[in-house]
Amino acid sequence: MTELFIPQTKNPPAKVKDAGVVSLVMDGAGAYNAKSGEIILLPAGCERLARLFDLLEASLFKMCGMQSVDCPGSDDAVYTLAERYVRDYKDQALSWMQRRGRRLLLYGWAKSEEESVIKAEGAASAIKEALLDVLPEFSFTKVLSRDRSVSLVGVCETARGSLNAVNGMSCLKCGTLLLPDSECTAVGETVGVCAHEEELRDIYTPGAHTISLLCQQLGLEPKNTLKAMLYTVESINGTKDLLFAMIRGDMDISISKLSAYVGAKFQGASFRRAEAEEILDAFGDVAGFCGPIGVPANVHMVADMSLKGGRNFVVGANRPNYHKAGCCWGRDFEPDVADLRLYQKSVPCPGCGGSLDECGLRRICEIEAYEAARNGEPIPSCRDRDGVSAWPYRWRGELSLEALLCAIYEKGVKDGL
Numbered sequence: 001m002t003e004l005f006i007p008q009t010k011n012p013p014a015k016v017k018d019a020g021v022v023s024l025v026m027d028g029a030g031a032y033n034a035k036s037g038e039i040i041l042l043p044a045g046c047e048r049l050a051r052l053f054d055l056l057e058a059s060l061f062k063m064c065g066m067q068s069v070d071c072p073g074s075d076d077a078v079y080t081l082a083e084r085y086v087r088d089y090k091d092q093a094l095s096w097m098q099r100r101g102r103r104l105l106l107y108g109w110a111k112s113e114e115e116s117v118i119k120a121e122g123a124a125s126a127i128k129e130a131l132l133d134v135l136p137e138f139s140f141t142k143v144l145s146r147d148r149s150v151s152l153v154g155v156c157e158t159a160r161g162s163l164n165a166v167n168g169m170s171c172l173k174c175g176t177l178l179l180p181d182s183e184c185t186a187v188g189e190t191v192g193v194c195a196h197e198e199e200l201r202d203i204y205t206p207g208a209h210t211i212s213l214l215c216q217q218l219g220l221e222p223k224n225t226l227k228a229m230l231y232t233v234e235s236i237n238g239t240k241d242l243l244f245a246m247i248r249g250d251m252d253i254s255i256s257k258l259s260a261y262v263g264a265k266f267q268g269a270s271f272r273r274a275e276a277e278e279i280l281d282a283f284g285d286v287a288g289f290c291g292p293i294g295v296p297a298n299v300h301m302v303a304d305m306s307l308k309g310g311r312n313f314v315v316g317a318n319r320p321n322y323h324k325a326g327c328c329w330g331r332d333f334e335p336d337v338a339d340l341r342l343y344q345k346s347v348p349c350p351g352c353g354g355s356l357d358e359c360g361l362r363r364i365c366e367i368e369a370y371e372a373a374r375n376g377e378p379i380p381s382c383r384d385r386d387g388v389s390a391w392p393y394r395w396r397g398e399l400s401l402e403a404l405l406c407a408i409y410e411k412g413v414k415d416g417l
Contacts, residue, residue, distance in 0.1 A: 004043040017161035020362075020406030027409065039163075039402060048408075048417045049401055052134075053099050055417075056399070059130035064122050066095045066106065078107045079378055086391070087382035094380070094391060095119065099401075106367065106397035109380050116369040116393035117150050123367055123397055124152045134408050134417055138364065139176075142183040144260045144339070145368075153179060154365030154399070156407050161360070164403040168361035169343050173354025177361060181256045184305060184339045184350050191223055191248065192311035198326030200293075203314070206321045209288025211249045214323065218314065222346075225249030226307065226315040226327070228290045230274040231258070233266050233300070241266075242274060242282050244295055247304040247340055254342040261302060261338045283318060291316030292333035293324060301335030308337050364404050367397035 006028035013025050013032040021039060024030045029045035032038075041049060060066040071077035078096050085093035095108040106123055110116035124140045131138050135156060143151045155177050158165055169178040208214040211222050231243040243262070247253050262271045279287065282296050292315060295301060307313070313327040327333065341347060345356055372379050372394040381390040408417070 004047070006042070006044050017159065018163050018406060018410070019159060020408070020410030021163065023409040023412070024406065029409075039406075045405070049102065049405055051417045052401055052404060052408075053104065055130045055134075056104055056127060057097065057099075059126045060097055060106070060123060063126035063129065064095060064119070065091065066097045066108075066123070066126075067092060069096050069098050071098060075105070075107070079380065082107075082109060082380040082391075083378075083382075086380050087384055102400065102402040104397075104399040104401060106395075106399075108395045109372070109391035110369075110393040110395065111389075111391055113369070113371065113393050116395045120150065120152055120367045120369040120395040120397070123395070124154070124365075127154065127365060127399065131404075135404070135411060137175075137411060138407070140365075140367075141178055142185075143179055143181050144183055144257060145181075149368050149370035151369075152365075152367040153363060154367075155179070155361040155363055156411070158360045158362040158407065158410060162362055162410070163406060164363050164400060165360040166363050168359055169345070169356040170359040171349035171352065171354045172357055174349060174352040176349055176351045177359075178343045178350075178356070179361065180343050181254050182343055184341055190306070190309045191313065192328075193309050195311050197328050197331065198312045200324055200326045200328075200332060202317055203323050203325050204321060205289075205323045208321075208323070214314065215249075220314060222250035223248055224312070224314060226291065226313045227251070227253075228292070228316060229253055230279055230290065231262075231271045232274045232278055233262055233269050233271045235266055235269040240278075242278065242296075242299045243271060244290070244292070244299050244301045244335075245303075245340065246292060246301070246307060246335075248306040248310075250346050251304065251306060252342045252344065253304070253340045257338070257340050257342075261336075261340070265300075265302075265336070286316070286318050286320060289316040289318065289320055289322060291318050291324060291327070292335065293327065294318050301333070302338050302340070303333075303335050304340040305337055306341060362403055362407050362410075363400075364407060365397065365399040367395065369393070369395040 009026050012022045030042050031040045082093050097106050108119050137156045140152045140154050208217045226246050227249045228246045233241045233243050309329050311328045314323050314325050315327045317324045379390050379392045
């Protein structure tokens with residue numbers, strides 16, 4: 001017998017919401033164990049999985065010089081390889097890959113943070129190149145995590161309830177896929193940049209302590225207002241500072257992005273929402289009416305990129321029941337600038353300015369670049385003619401071959417394998 005075992009299935013697996021799993025089972029490439037939630041690959045599925053690995057392995061070696069190894073133990077074994085050979089083989093000994101079950105694992109070290117990011121991006125490009133013919137919808141989105149590491153997350157659109165699915169956003173115009181904390185790659189629309197600067201003036205706004213109430217009262221669009229949030233930053237030496245974070249009124253602040261900013265600005269400090277007493281001590285009784293003009297000198301300020309260069313915003317006046325109109329960037333306030341926005345339906349696409357819609361994203365791959373010492377990881381080093389050389393920055397990745405196979409079956413491009 002030389003033919004593959006490919007059973008013919010007339011009925012889809014019961015209670016399975018993942019279209020990729022259904023297609024895989026109906027094609028005779030696998031079976032679904034409802035009790036354990038596991039996908040059991042049959043011979044045809046195993047063949048396609050092996051071809052996927054071969055595609056990825058070839059592309060990563062060709063484009064990045066990554067070497068394939070087999071370390072059946074822990075990830076520490078890969079570090080041992082790097083440490084053993086780095087003096088004589090340098091770059092060849094600093095990037096490895098291996099298949100472990102249905103996962104493709106990537107390992108690498110670099111001399112600088114910039115180099116680790118470049119190598120992580122190179123690996124992402126190699127993976128995308130390998131999948132062009134079998135999964136053209138696959139793309140990477142960059143996320144800056146709470147510990148300030150850079151993560152490249154590989155996703156494709158899927159129905160909610162699919163395996164490995166997370167909540168995301170899709171641009172209805174250009175098809176860009178985003179996670180809520182994806183990096184903003186463009187400033188986008190800047191409010192009032194071409195408008196004449198209005199005079200700054202006080203407006204009586206009784207009870208308008210939220211953006212929606214303020215807009216109702218003055219007939220404004222939320223994008224013409226400024227949303228302010230106050231946080232308490234607790235440094236490692238025990239000192240506390242108030243952080244005044246602001247963003248356009250039609251957007252919300254990403255806590256992960258704000259955490260990355262705090263970690264970089266305050267060297268590892270933590271933060272939390274400011275308590276009522278802390279706000280009262282610094283500003284007085286102005287809850288709901290805080291604004292960027294007249295902020296106490298000991299309060300640190302940061303603004304999202306959406307505010308930079310904007311003119312004629314309506315902002316809190318730092319006194320109860322009053323706002324200020326005509327607030328302009330540069331003339332009236334100019335704090336630190338950072339990417340703080342949380343992607344949601346009200347936020348325009350960073351690529352084309354189109355409308356975003358909520359969707360499910362199948363999370364297939366993540367590649368992360370970071371400083372090894374921050375995670376307590378060992379650092380490869382060697383003694384050479386120049387003394388001791390070390391590679392203190394890490395990049396690593398993990399790709400789920402199972403999630404990728406399901407995505408390919410869901411999109412109907414399995415015949416490309």
